[in-house]
């Protein structure tokens with residue numbers, strides 16, 4: 001029987017010795033590689049934290065002690081050790097196990113997560129309320145060096161450093177975000193990483209000082225007299241020490257014995273502690289160690305070659321964005337692209353290679369990215385901020401306060417808008433129309449296909465003022481390519497002038513609406529079909545056109561509340577041209593779980609067959625929602 005087979009709860013782990021724990025680490029790595037090669041998932045990050053997670057569960061008593069994972073994509077080993085190893089075949093699938101900590105999934109998960117840089121704030125919240133309750137347990141935030149580029153982490157450090165509370169922050173430093181990590185802190189961590197000294201306890205420091213002839217003894221006495229942190233005298237410039245944390249490290253994150261020793265002593269220490277752990281992303285699988293970005297989040301792959309099992313046929317919308325903006329930037333030197341730690345994900349790699357100074361990776365700092373863009377726009381450049389829809393949620397105030405009030409020409413390339421699939425609730429891009437529509441001066445577009453995407457990017461560059469293009473994950477649609485009318489602000493595109501009822505699609509739902517349209521056409525029914533193009537503004541002509549029909553059916557990949565359909569209805573009322581029978585196919589007021597796009601469209605009855613049937617019912621006088 002393997003060690004892994006014997007582990008069902010963290011208690012089982014505590015019976016093993018260090019040698020057995022290292023054997024278990026090897027088994028866990030093989031397990032992760034095997035499982036993720038079938039399901040896809042965050043392989044490299046998890047391979048890097050095997051020993052760290054084992055040591056954490058060995059030393060602390062989860063779930064009494066709280067582990068708060070930052071982002072949470074590196075929690076697979078924690079899941080294996082907390083009774084979920086048999087669920088790995090369903091990882092990230094519809095109704096399967098989540099790829100992130102979920103409180104509803106296990107008592108060992110104490111905080112839901114998916115977006116970065118939240119763990120220190122949440123941990124501090126646990127600590128302060130624990131102290132008020134006079135309870136005694138440890139609270140540990142585990143945060144990567146990439147996630148330490150997010151401003152929220154510093155707000156939390158700033159708050160925690162002056163609180164007399166016991167909090168442990170483990171900084172998992174693998175020098176990588178998804179791509180190579182960026183910024184001044186990353187440089188600071190590199191300097192710390194290269195310190196040959198491993199200094200943990202007061203004894204370690206005393207031992208080290210004793211080795212320095214003459215000076216060492218005096219220094220030891222001086223240090224002994226001070227109340228402050230001993231480490232401060234040796235490395236006065238460690239940022240964490242300056243912020244009121246005891247800094248411990250750097251520690252080899254693959255040395256289980258050392259990790260256990262350090263965690264055990266830090267458990268007994270009081271006040272805010274930061275343990276700096278050095279790890280290798282992808283550790284133990286050569287393909288991932290050599291290509292940690294590719295294996296950060298991977299599709300299913302062949303273990304021997306490391307190659308993805310499914311090859312891409314069409315360009316994704318991100319590819320189309322990347323190629324188009326590069327072409328335009330070659331002609332127009334004023335274009336600058338900004339990414340928040342996702343140059344590859346948003347399709348900016350080639351642009352970055354060709355014009356490194358004009359593609360700026362700000363780190364996982366969406367708020368900063370937007371205000372930074374506002375400054376660039378004020379100086380008469382054209383910033384293009386490419387961010388995933390769900391991460392842009394972070395920058396709401398910056399969009400409103402720094403860009404839209406000044407009506408600045410900032411282009412928002414909103415990738416992964418709509419249903420994103422296996423990352424689930426935290427990553428769905430289903431709110432951007434709603435949160436952007438309310439902001440004065442903002443314009444929102446969505447393309448029906450690849451060709452319209454190109455035209456919209458060109459339109460956005462020539463525009464003046466804040467403008468957003470939202471587009472989904474995955475292959476760029478190629479439907480209806482013969483329809484490529486010039487883009488005009490607020491104007492929709494008529495695909496078919498019909499009778500009685502009209503189908504209105506916004507962006508990605510054009511594919512589904514085309515199928516619905518075809519079904520009716522096959523029955524010799526001739527509905528209208530309109531590609532909306534703009535969710536804001538919506539022009540009068542569009543509304544006049546829609547009012548020719550008795551029934552209007554809209555479809556969008558956004559929540560209904562504040563979405564395209566509600567904007568349409570509000571604009572029509574404002575123009576005194578209310579639309580009589582307006583029915584919206586949109587996501588309901590709930591958080592949408594993980595699953596493929598087709599699975600989720602089916603769940604919410606937004607697939608072509610369900611849309612078609614519901615329209616038929618409504619047309620026959622049955623308005624009930626079933």
Ligand SMILES: Cc1ncc(C[n+]2csc(CCOP(=O)(O)OP(=O)(O)O)c2C)c(N)n1
Pocket residue numbers: 045048071073074114115116143144145146147148172174176177178281296340341342364366391394
């Ligand atoms: C607000 C936000 N922006 C972007 C992301 C996408 N993202 C997920 S993990 C990650 C990199 C995290 O790097 P690090 O914390 O060092 O963890 P590692 O995977 O290297 O262990 C990024 C950018 C996110 N989850 N949240």
